[in-house]
Amino acid sequence: MNQKHLLACHERILPYIHRTPVLTSRWINERAGTEVFFKCENFQRGGAYKARGATNAVLQLTDTQKKNGVVTHSSGNFAQALSIAAKNVGAKAFIVMPLTAPKVKKDAVKAYGGNIIECEPTLKAREAMAEKIVREKEATFIHPSNDEQVIMGQGTACMELLEERPGLSAILIPVGGGGLAAGTSLAAYFFGTHCEVWGAEPFSVDDAYRSFKSGKIESNASTETIADGLRTQLGDRSFPIMKKYMKGIIRVEEAEIVETMRFVWERMKIIIEPSSAVALAAVFREKDKFRNKHIGVIISGGNVDLNNLPF
Structure with a gap:
């Protein structure tokens, strides 16, 4: 998979998807100590980047x-x-x-x-x-994440974000099966300028973090996390790409996920699902790592059961 493949992929799917907005928030920027630009895939067809x-x-x-x-x-x-x-x-x-x-x-x-x-x-x-x-x-x-065509498609969200904000220093995404992580990593490498990609996941399902440490695909003994979209594990197509192009993985607590989800709802007036909140929670947790930079966060989805909110 290279730059040419990603460009062809983006052109192929454009008639069938939404080009989602990029939003920012003064409240979030002040709390994070940096400028954060959100690629809002919660406005995508089906409510998610997938x-x-x-x-x-x-x-x-x-x-x-x-x-x-x-x-x-x-x-x-x-x-x-x-x-x-x-x-x-x-x-x-x-x-x-x-x-x-x-x-x-x-x-x-x-x-x-x-x-x-x-x-x-x-x-x-x-x-x-x-x-x-x-x-x-x-x-x-068709595998939800461990498929080359799926991985390239997911990478187009990052491509669009970098078209609008070409000077980003880092992009953060939630990590589940690795499709978004692998696709974003490829897009940032080919279309960014020294743009790091950081994954984020809950402590309770930190298989990606452990996989980066061990160099092999790890699994989880439990799937107990509110971030239901991150309960899957990495695949043999997604992990090698992540290992080669990603900077690392940041872990967050369950309480941080819920609080971040609510904070976005209150301050930005948009609905994001728990899996999406994981990436911003990682920014809040590691403020010194991203301070005074321009960073992107891909809001992966907004499919929330309003009758079963965690707050």
Whole structure:
């Protein structure tokens, strides 16, 4: 994956996605001790950046693959993204979702035309069900993060941010499966100017932090975090890119995630999901690292169950 591939990807998906706004806040800048520019993917189609990667992957399917449909497993945001992308090309989308996925996300998948197949809330169960559908329907499996076409699509959010704010010193993103982290790292390397990329994740699911330390993909013994989008682990396509191009990982506490989510709601008047709040919480936690710089934060999504707020 190189600069040419990323540019072609961006051009390919432009007719199908929103070019989301870049916002800033005086309140947040004062608290952070730096200027922060938010790439607001909570305003993206499906409410999250994942529409970018899903669209890029689906647009490159053959006619036969489109006819047989696509399948993925996802707790919510990629489920919605793939449902939208498949609908754009007239393909069926089979979405394996854990029984515990938020109702607001399941309702959205159905609204976008996705066919939900529920399973137990474990990675093993999700993968087994997806494989079963591939066999029975001859559908094409598209991984939510560990897929080169998905990774390049996710990187276009960073490309757009750097077009508007070319002098950024650093960009922070939440890290789950690594698709956004890998894509952002590539985009910052090819289109930024000495622009560092920092990942952020909860202490309770810090597999990316430990993976950077050990040099191999680590897993989590628990998935107990409010940031439900970050409960997955890195893949063999995303991790090598992150290891090569990312600066490091910052960990935050659960209370910091909730407080940051509320602070953004109160001061910026926008809704962000807990996974998105992790990146800004990392800026607040490590103020000295970013002081007096211009930094970007990718708000990864805004799909929040308003009947089940953490504050």
